[in-house]
Amino acid sequence: MGSEILFFFEVLVGGLLAGTMYSLVALGFVLIYKASATFNFAQGAMVFFAVLSFVGFMELGLPFFFAFLVTIGLMVIVGLSTERLVLRPLMNQSEDTLLMATIGLGYVLEGLAQAAWGVEVRRLDLGIPDFPIMFIADAIGIFISALDLTAGAVAAFMVISLAILFTQTKIGLGLRAVADDPGAASSIGIPLKHIMLLVWSAAGVVALVAGCLWGARAGVQFALVDLALKALPVLIIGGFSSIPGAIVGGLIIGSTEKVLEVYIGPFFGGAIEGWAPYVLAVFFLLKRPEGLFGEKIIRRV
């Protein structure tokens, strides 16, 4: 009996920690949505692009830390060109148009990454093993992977630093002003271009971090793009404009899908985690369309 409860907690904790990985992808989404009211469908592609480039640079012989910096530089360039070539010409267009443009952007990034670095699956070794930590297993009898734990810690760190950035700094104030009303913000002298560049670069860095953790677990491969799609239900549950929402949404999706998979999946031949998050999101949508932490959507006619 006791072991069954322990096993349940093990599944739950594993799911929660895996959920933080979804949260990290969702976080990049929220950043861009908060500052520019754009659904950046390309966030998943950015994750793939970032981590593939990172691994590629390491294969070229760059040391770990240096490759990380170069990739961050690359993501800033991606942000810069997105702002110039995609967002600026599409300013004041409808949300749906912007969404479709970012779908195109996603295709471009996926294609470029594969053209530059090839399509084979690569291993990424962060030096953090994806094995249970023994002293936790010995102490309370729950097996928790070190990689999961690291992902949780990284996600927590990211959320805290982004929260500080948004609420405590002048840049954050500018960001929120732009999100609220871009016209009014630019009329009082907030540099719209810089803000956009900053946000897209930050989203790029978040994508790189998420990509590293995903890549270490599942290998650096195209399937990462599909995994990143699961950030969408996370966002719907948490709300598109809330950083804590991204985390809570990730935790809900991660734990629910693992618990369902382990306890209900076997009755249906498994693999229900492929669709369970989306169905869960649909139920949330019907009950609370703005998500748990989102702002109420008011549409004016």
Place this chain on the structure above:
Amino acid sequence: MSTAISTYSKSDYINFVVLMVLGFLVIPMTVSSDYWFTSILIPWLCLALATIGQQVIMGYTGQLALGAAGFMAAGAFACFNLILRVDGLPFFGALIISGLIAAAIGIVFGLPSLRIRGIYLMVATLASQFFIIWVIDKFGWFKNYDSSGIITAQDIVIFGRPYTSPVDMYLVILVVVTIMTILAINMARGSTGRNWMAVRDMDVAAESMGVSLLKTKLQAFAISSFFCGVAGALFAFTYLKSLEPVAFDIKLSFKILFMCILGGLGTINGAFIGAGFILLFPVLLNYLGNNVFHGAIDATIISAMEQVVFGVLMIVFMIYEPLGMAKLWENLKQRFFKKKDN
């Protein structure tokens, strides 16, 4: 009831006759290589039909749906099971029933559209995509308990005559696509289409004019899924010649979305232009790779570049011509044949 809207001009009839002669007589008589039928014409017509389905829901009704491949899978497997399990059911009967089954599923997954829109709806339709594929994959009944995972599609038999050669299959598809395209054009021009567009342009205004959102949206989902279902059945029976759920994955949904948007949202001819472009462009790239660069460029790089080009085109069209290639075609016609008709 012969208003200016519901009548066709003389040039419409001429175009129609020319296209029919071209499709039913000229192409079968002049095109002799099977490659053109099996690799280009057949998939083009099937995917164009699915793209018309996507047009109905996205281009005409303005609902951002991303699950066309799921409904295609539903149609394909419905057709397989109907022919397998119902004795004496003619092929066209099975095709229509598969479309209706897909339509019923479409109505269920269209229900969230009554409350949500935009990317929210996109996520809800993604649920349908993953769920349908999973159900087909996990419940052996749909695949007739075939363990290999790949099932050969039955031969198409109409009035006792098997249609298995590429030209025959092309003609079967052409008949179906012609009938359904005429249906789609008429729906789009008539009151049905006008309701769809009213909902697309401003749903609240449409509702206050007496257009029922519930009826219009669900009707659009049903018709869209019907087209996708029939297209999926044809696609599996003539192009793939096998039934496997993986062939209808999310990538195919994205492909159809691209065909729809690049072709031109809210146009029927755009569906054919978009499908043709998305299908032919990789062929062209491969041809260039083999014959101009003599295989100096790796095949994976070519397919990656193809993705880049599609993405860039998507962005460029969104910026410069959100109405897509159909509009470009329209502009060209305007320039060269200055207002001969209309």
